[in-house]
Amino acid sequence: VVIAAALSIGISYLTFALFPPAKPHITAPDERTFSWEGIQTAIGPGGVVPVLYGQHRVGGQLLSANVDQANTVIDDGVTVSVVTITNVTGGEPGNEENPGVILTVTAPAHGQADQATITITGVQGKTAANGAWRITVLDSNTFTLASSEGIDSAAYTSGGSFVSTESGLRRVEALATPPTLTMLLAFGEGPIDGFLLHTIQVNGQPIGNFPSVEILTTLGTQNQAALTSFGETRNTYASGSEIPVDPGVTYTTASPVQAFILNLVWAEGLYILFETGDKSANEVTLQYRFRVSPSGAWSDWSVFLVSGDRTAPVHFSIRREKLTLHLYDIQVVFVSATNMDDVRAKWKPSLESVTEIQEGSETYPYTALMGIRSLPTQSLHGALPNITVVYRGRTVRVGGFAVAEAWTDDPAWCVMDFLTNARYGQAIPDAQVNLPAFTSYAAYCDETQDGEVRHTLNYVLDRDVRVQTALLEMMGGSRAIMLKSEGLWTPRVTRNDAAVQLLSWANCSNVNLTYLRDRDRINVFEARFANEAVESQSFAQDVLTWPSIDDWPADVRKAGLDIRGVTKPTRVMRALQFELNRRQFENLALSIDCSLEAVVLSIHDVFRFSHPLPGWGTSGRLREGSTTTNLVLDVDVVVEA
Numbered sequence: 001v002v003i004a005a006a007l008s009i010g011i012s013y014l015t016f017a018l019f020p021p022a023k024p025h026i027t028a029p030d031e032r033t034f035s036w037e038g039i040q041t042a043i044g045p046g047g048v049v050p051v052l053y054g055q056h057r058v059g060g061q062l063l064s065a066n067v068d069q070a071n072t073v074i075d076d077g078v079t080v081s082v083v084t085i086t087n088v089t090g091g092e093p094g095n096e097e098n099p100g101v102i103l104t105v106t107a108p109a110h111g112q113a114d115q116a117t118i119t120i121t122g123v124q125g126k127t128a129a130n131g132a133w134r135i136t137v138l139d140s141n142t143f144t145l146a147s148s149e150g151i152d153s154a155a156y157t158s159g160g161s162f163v164s165t166e167s168g169l170r171r172v173e174a175l176a177t178p179p180t181l182t183m184l185l186a187f188g189e190g191p192i193d194g195f196l197l198h199t200i201q202v203n204g205q206p207i208g209n210f211p212s213v214e215i216l217t218t219l220g221t222q223n224q225a226a227l228t229s230f231g232e233t234r235n236t237y238a239s240g241s242e243i244p245v246d247p248g249v250t251y252t253t254a255s256p257v258q259a260f261i262l263n264l265v266w267a268e269g270l271y272i273l274f275e276t277g278d279k280s281a282n283e284v285t286l287q288y289r290f291r292v293s294p295s296g297a298w299s300d301w302s303v304f305l306v307s308g309d310r311t312a313p314v315h316f317s318i319r320r321e322k323l324t325l326h327l328y329d330i331q332v333v334f335v336s337a338t339n340m341d342d343v344r345a346k347w348k349p350s351l352e353s354v355t356e357i358q359e360g361s362e363t364y365p366y367t368a369l370m371g372i373r374s375l376p377t378q379s380l381h382g383a384l385p386n387i388t389v390v391y392r393g394r395t396v397r398v399g400g401f402a403v404a405e406a407w408t409d410d411p412a413w414c415v416m417d418f419l420t421n422a423r424y425g426q427a428i429p430d431a432q433v434n435l436p437a438f439t440s441y442a443a444y445c446d447e448t449q450d451g452e453v454r455h456t457l458n459y460v461l462d463r464d465v466r467v468q469t470a471l472l473e474m475m476g477g478s479r480a481i482m483l484k485s486e487g488l489w490t491p492r493v494t495r496n497d498a499a500v501q502l503l504s505w506a507n508c509s510n511v512n513l514t515y516l517r518d519r520d521r522i523n524v525f526e527a528r529f530a531n532e533a534v535e536s537q538s539f540a541q542d543v544l545t546w547p548s549i550d551d552w553p554a555d556v557r558k559a560g561l562d563i564r565g566v567t568k569p570t571r572v573m574r575a576l577q578f579e580l581n582r583r584q585f586e587n588l589a590l591s592i593d594c595s596l597e598a599v600v601l602s603i604h605d606v607f608r609f610s611h612p613l614p615g616w617g618t619s620g621r622l623r624e625g626s627t628t629t630n631l632v633l634d635v636d637v638v639v640e641a
Helices: 011-018 411-420 435-446 467-476 569-585
Strands: 051-053 055-058 061-068 072-075 082-084 087-089 104-106 117-121 131-137 142-145 161-164 170-173 180-189 192-195 214-217 233-242 249-252 259-266 271-273 282-292 302-308 314-320 328-337 350-358 367-376 387-397 405-407 459-461 480-485 488-493 502-504 509-515 524-531 540-546 558-562 588-593 606-610
Touching (some): 051 055, 061 350, 061 367, 131 328, 302 314, 387 411, 524 569
Parallel strands (some): 170 302, 502 606
Antiparallel strands (some): 117 131, 131 142, 180 367, 192 387, 249 328, 259 314, 282 302, 480 488
């Protein structure tokens, strides 16, 4: 009878899995998921689109965000006929019997009909002429402005032009409805199994608190269609500039665009208040034009007459489209208002923001998308919100190579996908993957322990890490390592496997035994992990101490570690207990010399060892005369009943 000692020579690999060595002088990448600051949406450019195996809460990468006004007018580019003014006379005040002199405008070949409505801008000197007027035509070159008697005795100096209300000016009514936010986010490499929409959170608040919000998603397939209303890329840039008279405000786009939206706001409202307390609509005339930046020819003016009788902030947007792809300068000018009394009227407009648009049908193949529309901005306090959601991640090949992909949280098949995937993995050919070993690894993970599946993987890869580090994080929680043996990538699990070979004094020499004693052996662990069991499936950072404080030894030697991919507290406890056991029972190092012909072991194999030096077991050689049924030993053996 052989008394055997089962040793695993791959245990040290698991130590590296849960305790990767420090890398001094290297700044760690930003953590967006495994972080004490909470799961974050990546806002800036250049972020990593996450790869999720299993199920987890993720913040995603912002692709575009824009503000949608309740009242948006599409400017189709119909131009306004602009007529030059060469002189303005009259306007001198009168007396009780004579109301004064009416304003007379000279504009050669003005082409206007009697009683037409026009808007004048740019007159210098006799500035009261600027504004909206009904005219009386005197001849083909002159006309008077109705009700302008005695309003301005200053001398005309230069400048001025007008446009006809009946020829291109657009009359719109501003609304007090607050704007909404639209966002497009990339949540992960696809195809994924699906989003759990009820878990969406906006700045930590359930999506149910925003009943008007519309959610659109794609699963990240190769040929997925663009999300409705998200086929173009839109980004809104804040301005906040009050719009004065000529020269107004000039905005230059941040990137080449094919369309833009001017988002205007009257922050103090838009109205006239009479002495009686009655409120009436005030009307504001604005105009804008654009050119290819920095020195292209300016377009003709587009003129808008905006009316409103609201004391709350009112909003209005102008969308200009069908442009060639360029950087553009956009000039917006306040022309006039019906009433500009600082006490009884509000009329001052501001350019709140500009939405820049690149048109087209961007589908983002292989990327799981979420579009959020109509998110009310008044609840966001002026900042882009943090959007997170729990979703079931990548579908992978389960059980073979030539099979349809399916969702799984079994670590074995997730690791195989990471090795073989050509988009974000290592593109290792299937011929170099040990499929039977992965099948055995998967079966081990699926075993039942303490009434639940032994090991699952809920892992988010959203940072730049080395392949070795990623594999150790993905496999460490299930006590496995990755080896390349005989040209095949092979996962090996640390468990009580059957012994592969017996080594004894007959096939080894130079036996050295070193008994290890660690006076500072760790006996309490404090693990940081993403806890799936907390309220609302937040997967928030949590700390678990093992053993519990009631079972701490008198002399506590505590260490901390991060466990990624393991999100259930009971599985974290088992992982910590394994580490404690390993430190307690790994107390002997064995070194031996063996000829290559005598050893059939691979790294991480379990073997039996018998040798008279430490007095382990009894072993020897077979003597001449042994058969398949009768063994003749070269030493005496006592067999106990």
